[in-house]
Amino acid sequence: MIIYGKQLFLHLLKHYPSRIETVFLPKKCDPKLFSQIARVTENICTIDERKAQALCHGGNHQGFIAQIKDLELTPFSEMKQGSFLVVLDEVTDVGNIGAIVRSAYAFGADGLILSGMKTCNLEAILRTSSAAAFELPIALCPSTKDMLNELKQMGFMLYGADMGGVDVREVSFAPKCVLIMGSEGKGLSPKVKEKLDTVVSIKMARAFDSLNVSAAAAVLCERIANG
Numbered sequence: 001m002i003i004y005g006k007q008l009f010l011h012l013l014k015h016y017p018s019r020i021e022t023v024f025l026p027k028k029c030d031p032k033l034f035s036q037i038a039r040v041t042e043n044i045c046t047i048d049e050r051k052a053q054a055l056c057h058g059g060n061h062q063g064f065i066a067q068i069k070d071l072e073l074t075p076f077s078e079m080k081q082g083s084f085l086v087v088l089d090e091v092t093d094v095g096n097i098g099a100i101v102r103s104a105y106a107f108g109a110d111g112l113i114l115s116g117m118k119t120c121n122l123e124a125i126l127r128t129s130s131a132a133a134f135e136l137p138i139a140l141c142p143s144t145k146d147m148l149n150e151l152k153q154m155g156f157m158l159y160g161a162d163m164g165g166v167d168v169r170e171v172s173f174a175p176k177c178v179l180i181m182g183s184e185g186k187g188l189s190p191k192v193k194e195k196l197d198t199v200v201s202i203k204m205a206r207a208f209d210s211l212n213v214s215a216a217a218a219v220l221c222e223r224i225a226n227g
Helices: 004-013 031-040 049-055 094-106 122-128 144-153 215-227
Strands: 002-004 022-023 044-046 065-068 082-090 111-115 138-141 157-167 176-182 198-201
Touching: 002 004, 002 122, 004 031, 004 138, 022 031, 022 049, 031 044, 031 111, 044 198, 082 215, 094 122, 111 144, 138 144, 144 157, 144 176, 157 215, 176 198, 176 215, 198 215
Parallel strands: 022 044, 082 111, 082 176, 111 138, 157 176, 157 198
Antiparallel strands: 002 065, 022 065
């Protein structure tokens, strides 16, 4: 897996040095920082900008690119051991997913489930989550319906976000709860809504269509965490 960008690279260097396999430097590196890198791996390659752009697919590498051990998905069976889960149903934008991973981790979620899809770009999610994807378990479940049925059987209460729901400030969340966020364009599907115990919404001071899914998820995660 290739990662790039200064902040993500430095986070890995400090907290997950054993994951770093090869470092690619398209620019001169501070000698003190170079010494830190050399203590982690002997595989340090100086490359030109053309090679750098190819490795990071044109992304802004800021002079730091690394090959790291792959980030792995967490089995859904392990997710069921938690008490606060976030489900993203057919949310596909990796920028939104990464931002939600950060919020979910910050507000104490035990895991995040990507549902309604067969694959996901973990490399991009790691980058957009600013490495929070290393901290928060992520699972992939192609069938949202089957996954929600299993969670209900495990005693989870299901809360979905929708414009027409109950004001989240009036909701007392169960000890075992799942927050479900719908896709950027369609929101929650009717089939998902049928499974929910409660539909919640964020009441706004001014008339507006809706919040971005990542902004809404942050508000709702904070509400679940702090009441």
